[in-house]
Amino acid sequence: MSLDLAAPSIATRPVFLRVVRGQDRVLTPDATAFIAELQARFGSKLHALMVARQRRQERYDDGRLPDYLEETVTIRRGIWSAARVPDVLADRRVEITGPVDRKMMINALNSGAKVFMADFEDATSPSFTNIIAGHVNMLDYRDGTLELDDAETGKSYRVGDTPAVLIVRPRGLHLDEANMMIGGYAVSAALFDFGLNIFHNGRALAATGRGPFYYLPKLEGHREARFWNEVFVFAQDRLGIPQGTIKATVLIETLPAAFEMDEIVWELKDHIAGLNSGRWDYIFSYIKSLRNHSAYVLPDRAQVTMDRAFLATYAARVVKVCHRRGIHAMGGMAAQIPVKNDPATNEAAFAKVRADKLREVGMGFDGTWVAHPDLVPVAMEVFDAEMPGPNQIRKPRQEWRIEPAMLLKPTEGTITEAGVRTNVSVAIEYLAQWLSGRGAVPIHNLMEDAATAEISRAQIWQWIRHSASVALSAGGERTMSREWLAELVQEEIVSILDRIGPNAFHRGRYASAARIFQEAASAEVLPDFITLPAYDVLNALD
Numbered sequence: 001m002s003l004d005l006a007a008p009s010i011a012t013r014p015v016f017l018r019v020v021r022g023q024d025r026v027l028t029p030d031a032t033a034f035i036a037e038l039q040a041r042f043g044s045k046l047h048a049l050m051v052a053r054q055r056r057q058e059r060y061d062d063g064r065l066p067d068y069l070e071e072t073v074t075i076r077r078g079i080w081s082a083a084r085v086p087d088v089l090a091d092r093r094v095e096i097t098g099p100v101d102r103k104m105m106i107n108a109l110n111s112g113a114k115v116f117m118a119d120f121e122d123a124t125s126p127s128f129t130n131i132i133a134g135h136v137n138m139l140d141y142r143d144g145t146l147e148l149d150d151a152e153t154g155k156s157y158r159v160g161d162t163p164a165v166l167i168v169r170p171r172g173l174h175l176d177e178a179n180m181m182i183g184g185y186a187v188s189a190a191l192f193d194f195g196l197n198i199f200h201n202g203r204a205l206a207a208t209g210r211g212p213f214y215y216l217p218k219l220e221g222h223r224e225a226r227f228w229n230e231v232f233v234f235a236q237d238r239l240g241i242p243q244g245t246i247k248a249t250v251l252i253e254t255l256p257a258a259f260e261m262d263e264i265v266w267e268l269k270d271h272i273a274g275l276n277s278g279r280w281d282y283i284f285s286y287i288k289s290l291r292n293h294s295a296y297v298l299p300d301r302a303q304v305t306m307d308r309a310f311l312a313t314y315a316a317r318v319v320k321v322c323h324r325r326g327i328h329a330m331g332g333m334a335a336q337i338p339v340k341n342d343p344a345t346n347e348a349a350f351a352k353v354r355a356d357k358l359r360e361v362g363m364g365f366d367g368t369w370v371a372h373p374d375l376v377p378v379a380m381e382v383f384d385a386e387m388p389g390p391n392q393i394r395k396p397r398q399e400w401r402i403e404p405a406m407l408l409k410p411t412e413g414t415i416t417e418a419g420v421r422t423n424v425s426v427a428i429e430y431l432a433q434w435l436s437g438r439g440a441v442p443i444h445n446l447m448e449d450a451a452t453a454e455i456s457r458a459q460i461w462q463w464i465r466h467s468a469s470v471a472l473s474a475g476g477e478r479t480m481s482r483e484w485l486a487e488l489v490q491e492e493i494v495s496i497l498d499r500i501g502p503n504a505f506h507r508g509r510y511a512s513a514a515r516i517f518q519e520a521a522s523a524e525v526l527p528d529f530i531t532l533p534a535y536d537v538l539n540a541l542d
Contacts, residue, residue: 014027014036014182017178020129020132026132031195031199034195034199039191046188046191050173057289065404066404068404072263082269082325085273093366093380093383095167095367096113097123102133104440106157109163109164110164114165118137119449120168120170121450122281122449128542138197141166167213167215168213169216170189170217173188175189178539194235195235202241213248219257222266222267252276255407256289269325272327275329276331278332278451279306280451287461288526291526296408299411299414306332310408316400318365323396331357337445350378357382371440416471417478418473420460422456428510429513430453431534433506434513435506435537453530454531457517457520457530460522461523467479489518509541512541
């Protein structure tokens with residue numbers, strides 16, 4: 001594609017801090033000029049939005065609680081609908097998610113799911129090598145040449161005749177792409193991923209009616225939705241794509257966003273296709289938002305389930321808002337991974353998946369997420385039986401009255417030594433793999449992504465901050481403290497290294513992973529995202 005883009009001045013000319021394979025295909029002069037134009041037009045607005053996030057958190061820290069906005073009451077109460085969802089997205093009953101790794105993309109597209117969300121964010125370790133490789137894969141998907149011949153195994157991978165619809169998730173608004181600089185500053189990772197994807201693929205996907213479609217992560221309110229809408233409008237106009245062609249699904253995975261769902265849909269009403277329940281990130285955001293409030297301390301992660309307290313109310317509100325506005329309500333993730341040669345364990349896992357998906361479809365959700373191809377038929381069977389049409393958007397849920405206190409009600413339960421140790425072990429294990437270039441990591445038969453590390457360290461921080469009592473495995477209790485955390489980190493590191501053996505490819509990453517986790521979990525003020533300090537280490541290792 002060639003556009004009439006003005007040549008950048010020396011001050012605004014992009015500078016790349018490293019060169020990786022495939023870069024010449026992706027970062028063409030026109031493509032980089034387009035990203036530079038996005039950054040110039042929207043960079044200052046994005047910075048202001050990030051400052052607004054900090055101010056909101058300061059108000060929460062000072063004692064205020066999240067609430068519905070007074071100034072947008074007419075939007076919430078108004079009778080209006082979003083633009084019609086295109087036919088290709090009418091049936092989203094099962095979506096599979098995964099990183100932008102080539103083999104995983106092909107397997108996901110061939111999985112039998114209706115939609116594949118290709119994730120540049122939480123399921124991809126954002127080394128420049130991985131990010132550029134992911135965008136190369138997008139080019140090949142566009143051209144019908146996404147294939148792989150594995151020399152080690154002798155296997156060949158090709159996209160089938162009826163692949164899933166592709167939806168791309170760019171990185172969040174809070175992240176930078178440190179390897180591309182303009183005017184001395186790193187560019188926005190969100191604009192980098194979106195800009196490259198729509199520049200190279202947008203017109204081709206629009207011509208076939210299969211895109212361009214996006215998932216928008218970690219929005220905290222309607223002003224951030226307005227930002228994305230402005231980016232969409234500009235990009236479509238600049239690239240000659242009809243307005244309204246872009247369709248986005250917003251992940252409601254932050255506590256502030258749960259109070260602004262109607263407003264988010266309103267801001268994106270010409271471009272929105274649905275809202276999604278991002279449950280793990282939502283729990284993390286709940287802890288982060290209410291970090292100074294002792295009344296909202298949560299129990300072990302395993303006890304914080306979707307059928308109870310704040311999570312059940314949040315899920316109900318997603319369905320209520322979506323169906324009132326004529327868009328899809330998408331359920332949460334089934335992260336189970338089948339175990340080879342263990343049918344009993346697999347059947348127990350599948351039973352949990354069926355129960356979870358039955359709860360979702362019964363609430364009115366129009367589709368759900370899975371992390372592994374073997375779970376596609378399990379989830380599909382439930383939705384096929386309970387939802388004979390392509391969706392149930394016409395099924396209203398307006399009888400649910402949801403007060404702010406219901407969205408804040410904490411889960412009751414216990415904090416146990418086993419839960420503490422699991423958080424420490426899983427977070428360190430995940431971060432070590434992330435620093436080794438893997439963003440989707442199987443741990444204890446679950447597919448974990450960056451949200452795992454976030455919720456694990458946030459829970460430890462919350463328990464330290466509020467001197468929580470922990471039930472010990474041997475009996476009795478112990479107060480959670482920084483000193484005990486240091487002991488636990490040392491013990492869990494030894495246990496992990498004994499288990500993986502001396503030749504594990506990522507063994508050398510555990511020292512860095514443990515340090516990053518311990519500093520984030522024991523900080524005086526809870527850091528916003530653990531992936532920010534980890535990204536600096538990742539770039540040094542890349």
